[in-house]
């Protein structure tokens with residue numbers, strides 16, 4: 001670095017200025033600089049010092065006109081008059097002041113006419129670096145948060161259920177987890193479709209990559225395309241500068257879960273089909289394609305075949321998605337799972353409810369369990385979970401009783417019993433059959449549902465295995 005006082009080019013522009021004016025002009029510039037500046041002449045006398053230099057180093061302006069070495073014996077600046085070498089980033093500390101200094105000779109026509117020292121407060125630099133560090137930490141926290149948002153929580157062994165249909169779905173999920181083939185999960189709302197999708201992702205080799213859930217019904221269809229595929233720079237008015245990455249790209253190497261696929265617009269379905277076939281996406285407003293490796297799991301509570309018949313859903317996409325399909329049965333068709341689900345929910349609500357004085361272990365009265373097993377659960381497992389969370393908050397002690405359940409569901413129950421009492425009086429035979437049915441269900445729950453477990457259940461009931469099977473058929477018990 002070589003500082004040439006008043007470069008030729010600038011000098012020519014100001015030749016009309018009287019010399020004194022030019023000096024004032026340069027002084028004003030030096031005084032307006034944010035860094036500290038000190039200038040010595042060829043004999044080592046201080047000629048110029050700006051207010052920032054005083055501020056940073058504590059050296060006062062009365063040094064002007066004095067020899068720098070006399071005032072500051074350790075100063076390196078005079079050395080530069082001799083060796084003509086620049087010094088960069090020299091660390092200085094005086095009292096409580098810390099700063100770094102750059103020094104350079106001032107050369108005109110190959111003659112050293114002085115030297116300049118430019119300093120920057122280290123406290124300022126410190127502050128900036130601390131700020132930078134804090135911002136970096138914040139950025140990392142946000143990144144971790146984003147990563148955790150896109151991580152699947154559940155695994156296949158967290159899926160509770162002994163019902164045949166559910167076990168079948170778990171079995172298929174396990175077998176196909178590592179394939180790249182798309183999966184279609186169907187089932188009513190709240191049956192556990194997303195739970196299955198997350199568990200499949202976690203069972204696959206993609207488990208450490210993102211799992212991106214997208215609710216196709218929740219995003220307005222005009223926006224869905226750009227959300228899924230992203231958009232290029234200036235793709236439309238109000239588009240973000242530089243474009244935006246889409247959810248497919250975010251899911252690269254991982255899994256995208258397209259929930260409520262039946263609600264996707266017909267046009268977009270065609271674009272999705274292309275992605276499935278080509279494994280490439282094109283951002284809105286761009287012409288180039290980007291290759292991706294994304295596993296697609298779609299889900300719907302609708303009857304896609306009916307939608308295909310009504311031409312609301314593309315037949316070609318339906319067949320492409322339906323290569324592997326999982327049907328999750330509604331809870332009312334797997335009442336045998338209700339008690340297991342309840343006990344698991346009570347355990348986790350104990351963990352979540354870390355309120356002081358909260359009971360160590362909840363129990364549930366027989367009457368309440370019977371009621372919950374008989375209830376139809378239109379909102380499926382999600383509704384059951386909400387009811388159990390509510391009841392465990394309402395229970396004063398450790399036992400959950402029917403009065404702790406939300407009135408919304410018990411109202412129907414009491415009305416049902418009232419009407420039953422007045423209109424139909426159970427015969428002794430009916431009452432005995434009902435008791436027998438409940439007793440068999442309870443016994444099977446205790447022993448399990450496979451053949452060996454059924455043998456044990458039959459033995460405990462004091463009947464043969466064949467009689468047990470007859471009774472299961474007669475009482476329509478699906479175990």
Ligand SMILES: Nc1ncnc2c1ncn2[C@@H]1O[C@H](COP(=O)(O)OP(=O)(O)OP(=O)(O)O)[C@@H](O)[C@H]1O
Pocket residue numbers: 158159160161187188189190191192193194195196259301381382385
């Ligand atoms: N078999 C199961 N075992 C344990 N928990 C379950 C089971 N099925 C569902 N759940 C729980 O029920 C709740 C609802 O499940 P999920 O969100 O997966 O349902 P969904 O079918 O995707 O619902 P929607 O169609 O409304 O999106 C979740 O809290 C989930 O963990």
